[in-house]
Amino acid sequence: xxxxxxxxxxxxxxxxxxxxxxxxxxxxxxxxxxxxxxxxxxxxxxxxxxxxxxxxxxxxxxxxxxxxxxxxxxxxxxxxxxxxxxxxxxxxxx
Amino acid sequence: xxxxxxxxxxxxxxxxxxxxxxxxxxxxxxxxxxxxxxxxxxxxxxxxxxxxxxxxxxxxxxxxxxxxxxxxxxxxxxxxxxxxxxxxxxxxxxxxxxxxxxxxxxxxxxxxxxxxxxxxxxxxxxxxxxxxxxxxxxxxxxxxxxxxxxxxxxxxxxxxxxxxxxxxxxxxxxxxxxxxxxxxxxxxxxxxxxxxxxxxx
Numbered sequence: 013x014x015x016x017x018x019x020x021x022x023x024x025x026x027x028x029x030x031x032x033x034x035x036x037x038x039x040x041x042x043x044x045x046x047x048x049x050x051x052x053x054x055x056x057x058x059x060x061x062x063x064x065x066x067x068x069x070x071x072x073x074x075x076x077x078x079x080x081x082x083x084x085x086x087x088x089x090x091x092x093x094x095x096x097x098x099x100x101x102x103x104x105x106x
Numbered sequence: 107x108x109x110x111x112x113x114x115x116x117x118x119x120x121x122x123x124x125x126x127x128x129x130x131x132x133x134x135x136x137x138x139x140x141x142x143x144x145x146x147x148x149x150x151x152x153x154x155x156x157x158x159x160x161x162x163x164x165x166x167x168x169x170x171x172x173x174x175x176x177x178x179x180x181x182x183x184x185x186x187x188x189x190x191x192x193x194x195x196x197x198x199x200x201x202x203x204x205x206x207x208x209x210x211x212x213x214x215x216x217x218x219x220x221x222x223x224x225x226x227x228x229x230x231x232x233x234x235x236x237x238x239x240x241x242x243x244x245x246x247x248x249x250x251x252x253x254x255x256x257x258x259x260x261x262x263x264x265x266x267x268x269x270x271x272x273x274x275x276x277x278x279x280x281x282x283x284x285x286x287x288x289x290x291x292x293x294x295x296x297x298x299x300x301x302x303x304x305x306x307x
Contacts, residue, residue: 020185021178030175037167037299041160044304056300063296071178072289073282078116081123088127092134096141103142 018076029070036063115279122283126290129253133294136246140301143238150235155306157222158243162213163303166206167295173202174292177261177285185275189268192281196265199288203258210251243302250294257288 040059044052069075074082144151176198183192214223221228224244229237264284267273273280 020182023179023182026175026178026182030171033171034168037164037171040300040304041164044300044307052305053301056305057297060297060300064293067174067289067293067296071174071292072286077119081120084120084123084127088130092130095131095134096138099138099142100145103145 029066033063118279122286129290139242147235150233151239152306154236154239158303160303162209163299166209167299169202169206170292170295173199174289177288184278187275193265196261200258200261203254206254253291257291260284
């Protein structure tokens with residue numbers, strides 16, 4: 013039995029996302045030249061998250077996948093967030 | 107008995123995603139180490155972090171982003187029947203992987219030449235926070251580098267499958283899964299770059 017497959021992503025889409033990733037890389041390097049104190053790490057993580065979202069959604073095709081795939085990824089990330097959070101609940105109060 | 111083999115495209119892809127989640131937890135643990143020690147030794151992380159070269163880090167970021175572009179495009183090429191283009195793009199991806207490792211070789215050689223490597227005498231003389239920084243830098247980027255090499259091998263293997271016709275426009279999940287693994291390697295570096303090379307300057 014053959015399954016219905018998602019449409020083929022055009023080369024142009026990938027190239028546009030790649031350009032966006034290059035621009036975001038430039039942005040993160042530029043912002044790092046300025047000193048916003050503790051804010052620097054959050055801005056850096058924010059841009060990194062944006063870049064990752066593009067890679068995951070378009071390059072890794074998650075945008076066009078079944079809801080199950082998106083739910084699974086969200087679950088994995090939630091588990092990681094709990095892992096980080098609980099570690100810091102410990103470490104910050106020693 | 108019918109010769110038709112039932113293949114589960116969705117299952118095969120989901121299986122790879124599950125594996126990628128385990129990789130996320132693996133590297134996630136290493137990023138937690140970074141976070142905890144950054145919180146404990148903020149000044150030492152900054153002074154040690156200055157030793158890392160943003161050109162090596164940034165250059166490798168561009169190399170990996172481009173490699174991801176190539177492997178993504180290779181799937182479109184294969185599905186459209188442009189097999190030669192597909193193989194060329196995959197060759198480009200593996201070429202980027204090699205370039206990444208060459209950059210890393212020069213970067214690490216310089217550090218090691220200055221006596222900065224796990225277990226070195228120089229490291230023992232440093233403040234604890236600085237020693238920790240370099241240890242987790244080598245651990246994280248070293249493990250990532252191993253994944254780059256593994257990814258390159260997997261992609262080369264996939265190229266062989268495409269050449270022999272085992273992977274083709276009607277059955278390409280092996281290429282898709284190899285690509286997913288490669289994108290994960292790119293994703294990890296997307297976080298390594300700012301955390302180790304940028305915010306500590």
